[in-house]
Amino acid sequence: MQISNLDYSQLIKRYPNLAVCESSILEALNLLIKSYSSGGKLIAMGNGGSSADAEHICGELVKSFVAKRELSKEEISLFSSIDQELPFKIQGSLPAISLGVQHSTISAFSNDMTAVYHFAQQIWGLGKLNDVVLGISTSGNSANVVHGINVARAKGIATIGLTGEKESKLSSIVDVCIKAPALLTHHIQELHLPIYHCLCLELENYFFPK
Secondary structure (H helix, E strand, C coil): CCCCCCCCHHHHHHCHHHHHHHHHHHHHHHHHHHHHHCCCCEEEEECCHHHHHHHHHHHHHHCCCCCCCCCCHHHHHCCCCCCCCHHHCCCCCCCEEEHHHCHHHHHHHHHHCCHHHHHHHHHHHHCCCCCEEEEECCCCCCHHHHHHHHHHHHCCCEEEEEECCCCCHHHHHCCEEEECCCCCHHHHHHHHHHHHHHHHHHHHHHHCCC
């Protein structure tokens, strides 16, 4: 399923320099809609501040972002013989996993094998065909993120990169790369947030219409 249009009015009004990212944001959104419509999930990864961004994205997707996301009548009915109050205490969800918070897995693998391949290992174990793997790297050259993306490619999983404006290893291998128009790490990160907020908001509007 594709979206032919995307309303950037508020995003571009506040961040006019992100207009150059319009087509790549739309491509990424279409990949995510296709994934979620097919029962897939988002797997997000990054280092340092980008790891925090990956976790932030997952938080906006797994629970409500702006909308209430009330469960449907069909979903509520699943609880009829279990707990009739419970379905009114949870929210509609888009499955998303942030790899950087899996501390036991990361430390065990890094100790037993080689740390730079820990994302690759996690994606090998968790990634499924209808998923999307998102690699966040301000340089676009983070080795562990690149290895993770390559595992996704080997498994036939769709990939998205979120980087700075320079061409990079990541931008050359992902299906879609959103290049924030900045060069300095902190400037790139400042632009990543409104980009992924836009994606999360559009996904919520699509799957949980008001």
